[in-house]
Amino acid sequence: MVMGEMAQNVDLVVIGAGPGGYTAALRAAELGIKTMLVDSREKPGGVCLHVGCIPSKALLHAAEVIDSSKAAAQFGITFQPPKIDINALRTWKQGVTDKLAQGIVGMCKSAGVEIVVGHAEFQDSKTLRVEQEHGSMRVNFKHAILATGSRPVVPKGLDLQSKRLMDSTSALAIEEVPKKLLIIGGGYIGLEMGTVYAALGSEVTVVEMMDGLLPGVDRDLVKPLAQHLQETFKAIYLNTKVAGIKEEKDGIVASFEGKDVPASEKFDRVLVSVGRRPNSDNLGLETTQVKIDKHGFVEIDDQCKTADKRILAIGDVSGQPMLAHRAMRQGIVAAEVLAGRDTVFDNRCIPAIVFTEPEIAWVGITETEAKAQGVEVVAAKFPWSASGRAMTLNEPIGQTKIVYDPKTTLVMGVGIVGPRAGELISEAALAIEMGAVLEDLLVTIHPHPTLSETVNEAAIVANKRIERQSKTAAKV
Numbered sequence: 001m002v003m004g005e006m007a008q009n010v011d012l013v014v015i016g017a018g019p020g021g022y023t024a025a026l027r028a029a030e031l032g033i034k035t036m037l038v039d040s041r042e043k044p045g046g047v048c049l050h051v052g053c054i055p056s057k058a059l060l061h062a063a064e065v066i067d068s069s070k071a072a073a074q075f076g077i078t079f080q081p082p083k084i085d086i087n088a089l090r091t092w093k094q095g096v097t098d099k100l101a102q103g104i105v106g107m108c109k110s111a112g113v114e115i116v117v118g119h120a121e122f123q124d125s126k127t128l129r130v131e132q133e134h135g136s137m138r139v140n141f142k143h144a145i146l147a148t149g150s151r152p153v154v155p156k157g158l159d160l161q162s163k164r165l166m167d168s169t170s171a172l173a174i175e176e177v178p179k180k181l182l183i184i185g186g187g188y189i190g191l192e193m194g195t196v197y198a199a200l201g202s203e204v205t206v207v208e209m210m211d212g213l214l215p216g217v218d219r220d221l222v223k224p225l226a227q228h229l230q231e232t233f234k235a236i237y238l239n240t241k242v243a244g245i246k247e248e249k250d251g252i253v254a255s256f257e258g259k260d261v262p263a264s265e266k267f268d269r270v271l272v273s274v275g276r277r278p279n280s281d282n283l284g285l286e287t288t289q290v291k292i293d294k295h296g297f298v299e300i301d302d303q304c305k306t307a308d309k310r311i312l313a314i315g316d317v318s319g320q321p322m323l324a325h326r327a328m329r330q331g332i333v334a335a336e337v338l339a340g341r342d343t344v345f346d347n348r349c350i351p352a353i354v355f356t357e358p359e360i361a362w363v364g365i366t367e368t369e370a371k372a373q374g375v376e377v378v379a380a381k382f383p384w385s386a387s388g389r390a391m392t393l394n395e396p397i398g399q400t401k402i403v404y405d406p407k408t409t410l411v412m413g414v415g416i417v418g419p420r421a422g423e424l425i426s427e428a429a430l431a432i433e434m435g436a437v438l439e440d441l442l443v444t445i446h447p448h449p450t451l452s453e454t455v456n457e458a459a460i461v462a463n464k465r466i467e468r469q470s471k472t473a474a475k476v
Contacts, residue, residue, distance in 0.1 A: 005129075007138040010036045012338060013128055014145045015120045015283070018046020020315035020327025021147030022104050027335035029111040036139065037113050038120045038130055043101040044108070047149050048324045050097055051169040056192055058093045059174070060355050063199030067357060074394060084200060090174050122284035125310045129284075143310050145334050146290075146298060147327065148279040150316035154272050158184065162247045166271045168193065177201050178268035180234075182254055184242050186213040188354040190273035191225075194233060195356050203234040205265070207256065211239050214354065218366045220381065221417040224397045225356055232357075237261045245270060278317045302344045304334040312337070326350050349413075349432045353422035358398055361425035364413030364432045367403060377413075378406045380462030384418050387457070388449040395419045400454040402438070402462055409438040409466070414455070424452055438462050 014025045017039035025037040041050065048054060069079045108115055118132035120139075128139040152167040171193045177200045183190040186208030194204045206213070206229075213229070213236070214222050230236060240258030247253075248266070255264040278296045285292065289308035291299045297320075298313040300306055306313050312334045315327030329347060336343040351363035370377040384390040384398035398418025404411050414428030431441060438459050446453035 005136050005138050007140065008036070009140045010034050010114075011142050012036070012145065013038060013120075013139050013141040013143075014147055015039075015128075016046060016147035016149055016279075016315070016317075017041065017044035017104070017115070018147060018149050018315065018327065019048050019324040020149075020331040021046065021145070022108065022331075023328045024145050024147060024314060024331030024335045025113045026107055026111050027332050028338060029108075029113045031335060031339035031341075033335070033339060035113045036116055036141075037108060038116045038118060038128075038139075040117070040119045042117055043098070044104045044115060045097065045101045046147075047151075049100055049104075051172055053324055054097055054100060055093050055172045056168075056196070057355055058096050059089070059172070059196045060192060062089060063196045064357060066199045071394060084177075086174055086177065086200075093172075093174075120283065122287050125288045125308050141310070143312065143338050145304075145331075145338075146280075146283070146306075146311065146313040146317055147315050147331065148283065148317045150276040150278050150322055152273070153275045153277050155274060158242065158245060158272050160245055160247060160252070162252065164247060164252050164267075164269050165245070166269060168271075168273055171197075171271050171273075174200075176269075179203060180251070180267045180269075181205070182207065182252075182265070182267040182270045183273060184254075184270065185273040185275070186210070186215070186236070186238075187273060187275070188214065188356075190271065191229065191354065191356050193271060193273065194229070198232050204232075205235045205237070205267070206233055207237045207240050207242055207254075209239070209241055213238075214360070216368075217354070217360065218362060218368065218401070218415045220367075220379075220399065220401055221360045221362060221415045224399070224417050225354075225358055225360060228357065228397065276316070276322060278322075280317050302346060303337045304330050304345060305337070321350055321352065323350060323352060347433065349429055351425045351429045353425065355422065358395070358418045359421040360415075360417045361421040362413065362415040363425055363429045364411070365403060366413055366415065370403065370412070375412075376406060377403050378462070378465075379403050380458050380465060382454050382458040382461055384451075384454060387451065387454050389451050389453070390418065392449065393419060393451075400424075400458045402441070402455075402458045404438055404462060409462075411436050411438065411441065414458075416454070418451065418454075420451060424455065427452065427455055438466075 011034040013036045014021045025035045028035045118130040120130050130137040181202040181204050183194050183206045198204045243255045243257045245254045251266045252270050253266050280296050291307045300313050300318045304312045314330035316322040333345045349364045354360040381401045385396040401415040403413035411431045441459035446456040
């Protein structure tokens, strides 16, 4: 022990106060486990609350308000062009995150969870040192839960030391609204931030190496979004690589490699959004038995246990998908495992959402994944142009798609594109978790007129197809 170093003994230390970490800490405390929550940030909530999920959704709401005011002209209501006070917008966004952080502090205090601010590093499999602003603390623990999250990746060649170059964290700070913004990467982070900046007045150009936006996402879902973004963004370059960037006095010049794209173009700001990497380094894990794979993820089993019997891991640091709600569920599992409960992370599905305009949400298997895995499925689609509620919202561009087993009619996947798709997908997640078949969605009465009844309508489309096939088979 370092001379003068404080020492504490706890049953459980949770490293990382993001959604997974604070959920694990609160659940452990409920189950009678003496728990400490350690995070390097002054306020709990992690990346999700402070530089991720929450601030981005606050800004996306602002973008939605701006876009909705413009769209209202289609049904006879016109507004003056919006006056945007960036400082006020930034202050409101910060107020949202601060209030939620205060709520986490309050919950931890009520539950008896001690929050410690500092950088944690393992000394061995039962000891942790927390470096704080004024000294260090030694923590002796029976068990630890790693919930250290992830951080943005900036590839070599694009790691320019310039204020004009942004990652997702700095982009959310909204220091200014650039006239011309380049976004490198057509994944969900890039498209969400592009939606925000385009609404605020930027000319947005997106460059994606693959042949479509949101690689890996069902093409039927991406198509309506891609069509909308072609109108919203200045340009979208697919099958294109950013060969290099260099800063000049009045901007950053990016050079491109691709078909039918300019050789180079100058931008006021550049956002690099090509992925994230797990925060498994600089934690002293080499002093433990924890194993890390080639991608930097901590290896775990279905109880979130690592190769070290004292240490568990949850959230982004433990693998894909890197989603806050996966981390929260894992946090509960990990806490209950340590309390001696027979709990496993055995969820059948994890929903995913892209909060663009329109939103995209999906859960379970997609047609593409089924084909790759050799799984026989059939898909049924219901267009929102036939939805009364979608029409009254002036949002007819969208669809609901159900993927099912043609033999058992088991619901295996659902995809939705359209406004509030993220709010609708939970019904589908519940259906898959419960092992629902098409008839379950078919006979469940959905309120009319709502967007949620498009799930019911898609089931009706599937059922009609099955009935036609049965009649044809009977005739033969």
